[in-house]
Structure formats: structure tokens, C-alpha cells
Amino acid sequence: MIRLESDRVDLRADYDDLLPGFEHVRLRGSYTDYAHDEVDGTLLFSRFTNEVWDGRVEMTHKPILGFTGTAGVQYTDGTFSGINVNNLHVPFGDGGYGLDGSPDYRSENVGIFLTERRSFGAFDLEAAVRQDWRRIDVGVPPWRETLGTELADLFVEWYGSDWRTILEAEDVAAFRQRYPTVRHDPFSASIGGTWNAGRGYSIGLSYGHTERAPGVRELYARGNNLATNSYELGLVAEVDGLENRGVSAEDILETTDAINLTLRKTEGALGFEVGLFYQDVGDYVFARLIETENETGVPHNFLVYTAADARFAGIDGQVSYQITPASRVALFGDYVDAKLKSENDNLPRIPPGRLGARYEHRAGPLSGDLEYAHTFRQTNVASYETPTSGYDLLNATLSYRIDLEPAKSVEFYVRGTNLLNELAFVHTSFVKDQSPLRGRNVVIGMRHAF
Incomplete structure (x- = not known):
């Protein structure tokens, strides 16, 4: 099971003739805070987080020798965690020491x-x-120890009274060698x-x-x-x-x-x-x-x-x-x-060829499409891969749009995918044999544009 939470804040601004020589200046900024937990029953195995600050300035200059263009700068600062750690349900054991956490x-x-x-x-x-x-x-994750009094006394004999500092420094040095800047x-x-x-x-x-x-x-x-x-x-x-x-x-x-x-x-x-x-x-x-x-x-x-x-x-x-x-x-x-x-x-994992047809029709607020696509068998595989069989997909969408006012609308839709209920394996997937495409599926939804 996946428990997911994502928050995002966007800032946008546009200015005309703000600076001499530039006809338009565009500012874009965003903050994203994303986290998801991978849970099996009541056990937490992995937690992925991603916090990103992003800012971008674009300046469109007035024509120079017939050229129009945009100059800009972008800054991104992101902090990601979660890879290589999938045993968060296992507590830090007694009688141990080392770096703890993701x-x-x-x-x-x-x-x-x-x-x-x-x-x-x-x-x-x-x-x-x-x-x-x-x-x-x-x-570097925090360092901790749960040795207890008896083992701690032995470490004092072996390393001296600063044994915690010595062992932490060794672990930190080894970590930095494995994960260099x-x-x-x-x-x-x-x-x-x-x-x-x-x-x-x-x-x-x-x-x-x-x-x-x-x-x-x-x-x-x-x-x-x-x-x-x-x-x-x-x-x-x-x-x-x-x-x-x-x-x-x-x-x-x-x-x-x-x-x-x-x-x-x-x-x-x-x-x-x-x-x-x-x-x-x-x-x-x-x-x-x-x-x-x-x-x-x-x-x-x-x-x-x-x-x-x-x-x-x-x-x-x-x-x-x-x-x-x-x-x-x-x-x-x-x-x-x-x-x-x-x-x-x-x-490895190169997508095979694909060929399809689509029919689209619109009658006032009502619109729909019908799409058929054949994905060919992939035989141009790496020496350690197996070929992947081709498959056919039939998808259809029916929607009804209500225009509320300029630039605002509500659309209700029904979309069906894999209507032929094909057993389809995706060659680009690492787990193609264990996780085929979803079978016949119908989604009912609403979109609000504002």
C-alpha cells in the first residue's frame, strides 16, 4: 500500500516593458513538498520524500538585428531521500552502533x-x-549506539574515553567515501x-x-x-x-x-x-x-x-x-x-514499434474518441533479456463539457482502457512478467478548468 501526500505552491508574475530593451519579463517560482510511504500491512518498509524550491526568470528582449529571443536564469534546490532504505520497520537493535536513518x-x-x-x-x-x-x-545520517553499560566499558578499554567520537568519525569517513559529493x-x-x-x-x-x-x-x-x-x-x-x-x-x-x-x-x-x-x-x-x-x-x-x-x-x-x-x-x-x-x-528495455488509429467526433458540448493501437513484438533485445509479445489496446472516451464563463468550464467524462481485456506485457518495465498492464478498466471523472 502507498500512503502519499503532496503539497505544492506556485508563484507566477508577468510584466510588460519592465526594463529598458525588454518587452516582457516572466517570473516563476514553486515549492513542492512530497512524501510517500510504502507499507505492507502495518509494517513501514520505505519512505520517500522530495522537497524542491525552484525559481526561474525569463526576459524577452526587443528585436535586435531582426532576432527575437529570451534570456533567463533558473535556480533549483532539492532534497530527496528514500533510496537504499527499505527496512524502516526494523528497529535499531540493542548492542549495536552506527549511522541510523535514510x-x-x-x-x-x-x-x-x-x-x-x-x-x-x-x-x-x-x-x-x-x-x-x-x-x-x-x-550523513545521525550516529547512535545502544551498547549498554558492560559493552561501553569494554569500548573504553579498547578506544579510550572518546570511543564514541572515534567510532563515529570512522563511520562518517566510510560513508563519505561511499557517497561522495x-x-x-x-x-x-x-x-x-x-x-x-x-x-x-x-x-x-x-x-x-x-x-x-x-x-x-x-x-x-x-x-x-x-x-x-x-x-x-x-x-x-x-x-x-x-x-x-x-x-x-x-x-x-x-x-x-x-x-x-x-x-x-x-x-x-x-x-x-x-x-x-x-x-x-x-x-x-x-x-x-x-x-x-x-x-x-x-x-x-x-x-x-x-x-x-x-x-x-x-x-x-x-x-x-x-x-x-x-x-x-x-x-x-x-x-x-x-x-x-x-x-x-x-x-535493454527499448519500446517496440507501435501502430494505431483514432476516430474523434464532437457535437456541441458532447465529444468522444475511439482509439485502437497495436504494439508489436519486441525481438531486438539485449543478450540478457527475453522477447516480449505484442498486444492490442482498444480505448474509448466520452465527455460532456459545460462552459461556465470565459476560461472556466466543467467537463464530465467516462474513459475505458484496454476494453479488449488483453494480457499485455510492457517491454520497458523491469518487472514486465510480474506486473502486466491493467485489464479492462473504466474511469468516471470530472475536470474543472479555471
Whole structure:
């Protein structure tokens, strides 16, 4: 069972002509306090918390040499806890000593960015850059001892009267070695152009260089993860015989060079959008399966976060036709191929191809849609994976909207998913065989926009 509580506060402000040379200034701030407990019966196994402060300032400048753009700065301060600890129901035993509790992982990130755009007749040019500075510190849990008088006297004989200080210092030093502070300075830049050929046709081409710093779990995982039914080790942990182990986590920065080609048609009854992409990724971080144990009858995986060079290529698109002003039909699909470059193997948990159709109809306040999608069998699997069978999903939605006043409305809806009641296994899941998709399901709800 999950007990969850989340509170969020948002602050938004917009100003026109606040500063010389800038036509618009936008301020955004938020505070999020999230916590959830994972409980089995009356026993508390895990508690995850995440407290995040985020602030962002965007300033849109007046045209310069025909360019319009936005410069900004963003600051994020977050404290996360909960990974590697899933025995909170077990009390700190008598006759012991050591660090007690779940450590806090504090992430502090400062980013600056700039986006620019200019039109040259039928050609639109866009460019963007962003620089971030991120630091993650791991807080040391409190140290405690429950040795009792007799054992404490022995420790006095062995270590002297300052035995508590000595043992705590040793434990803290070992903790800091296992959970070091990690700093990254990722940089990203992109440039792209769109040629508007007329009659709603356009073609776009873009190139992007993106750097991504590993996340908290990718860095510091060192324990059981109940969600994936696995034991995980992060990048800072040393594992003999594995590539990139023992390398400083600060030297691992996921770097992507990507090319995207997009074809669009937006006017007339027939419309489409088709995208092709190719990505070359250095130090791609993923969870590599080392082995699986089945002693309990339930597979338990040993996963190690690993960085390796990879490449991705794929296509996605949609073709639609407006049958009448109130009804439309669309075909959609996507496919991605991913491989490790440094070894003759596929990447794990890559989604298979998908192809589907959707019908939409609106009659005044009443609207509905019917969608059918086929997910293909995934056979391009990593050497330690098993293929996943394909499946068909039929979903439908019926809704009724009441407009109260401008920008305010109430919508009542009924949505059914997996109406064919298919047994569907998701290849991207760590526990695909133990946790298939939900069967036939109907949801009745209400949405209020204000």
C-alpha cells in the first residue's frame, strides 16, 4: 500500500516593458513538498520524500538585428531521500552502533539560457544554448549506539574515553567515501531551421548537442529497489570487471548529438507530421542486468548502472483526415532502434514499434474518441533479456463539457482502457512478467478548468 501526500505552491508574475530593451519579463517560482510511504500491512518498509524550491526568470528582449529571443536564469534546490532504505520497520537493535536513518541527497542547480529566433521570408531560424552547474551532496545520517553499560566499558578499554567520537568519525569517513559529493557542468546547444513551402507544407531540420548529468539514483543506488524487484548499484560504486567502474562519477556526463528531420502539412482536410531522428550518445547511462536469482520463486535482479556509448534511430508520425467539421480520423505510429556501440548488443528495455488509429467526433458540448493501437513484438533485445509479445489496446472516451464563463468550464467524462481485456506485457518495465498492464478498466471523472 502507498500512503502519499503532496503539497505544492506556485508563484507566477508577468510584466510588460519592465526594463529598458525588454518587452516582457516572466517570473516563476514553486515549492513542492512530497512524501510517500510504502507499507505492507502495518509494517513501514520505505519512505520517500522530495522537497524542491525552484525559481526561474525569463526576459524577452526587443528585436535586435531582426532576432527575437529570451534570456533567463533558473535556480533549483532539492532534497530527496528514500533510496537504499527499505527496512524502516526494523528497529535499531540493542548492542549495536552506527549511522541510523535514510540519508538526504541535496541537489543544487543553477542554469542560464538563451533562445533566439528570426524569420528570413519563408525560412525560420532558431537557436538555443544553456549552461548548468549542478552539485549533489549526501547528508550523513545521525550516529547512535545502544551498547549498554558492560559493552561501553569494554569500548573504553579498547578506544579510550572518546570511543564514541572515534567510532563515529570512522563511520562518517566510510560513508563519505561511499557517497561522495558529485559536481557536473552540463552544456547544451541547438540550432534548427524550418522552411515553409506554402499551402501548409513545411520541412524542418535541427541539430542539437545535449549534456545530461546522471540523477541521484543513477549515481548513489546501493540497495534493494522494491519497485523494480532488484538490487541496484549506482555509478559511484566500484564493481570489479565492469566497464567504467571505479571511474569518478564526475567524469561521466551523458552527451548526445542529435539530428531531427520533420515534415508537416497543417492546412486542408489532410494533415500529417512525420519525424525522423538519429542520436549518437556518449556515456549513455542505463541499468545493466548482471544476474537474476529465483530462489524464492520470484525473480530478483542484480542491476548495475553503467555508462556506455550508444546510438538511437527512429521514426514517429501521424496522418489525419478531417471527414467533416465535427469528425476526424488519424493514423499514428512510432519505432526506435537502439544499439550499444562499444559491444555487439542491443540496449535493454527499448519500446517496440507501435501502430494505431483514432476516430474523434464532437457535437456541441458532447465529444468522444475511439482509439485502437497495436504494439508489436519486441525481438531486438539485449543478450540478457527475453522477447516480449505484442498486444492490442482498444480505448474509448466520452465527455460532456459545460462552459461556465470565459476560461472556466466543467467537463464530465467516462474513459475505458484496454476494453479488449488483453494480457499485455510492457517491454520497458523491469518487472514486465510480474506486473502486466491493467485489464479492462473504466474511469468516471470530472475536470474543472479555471
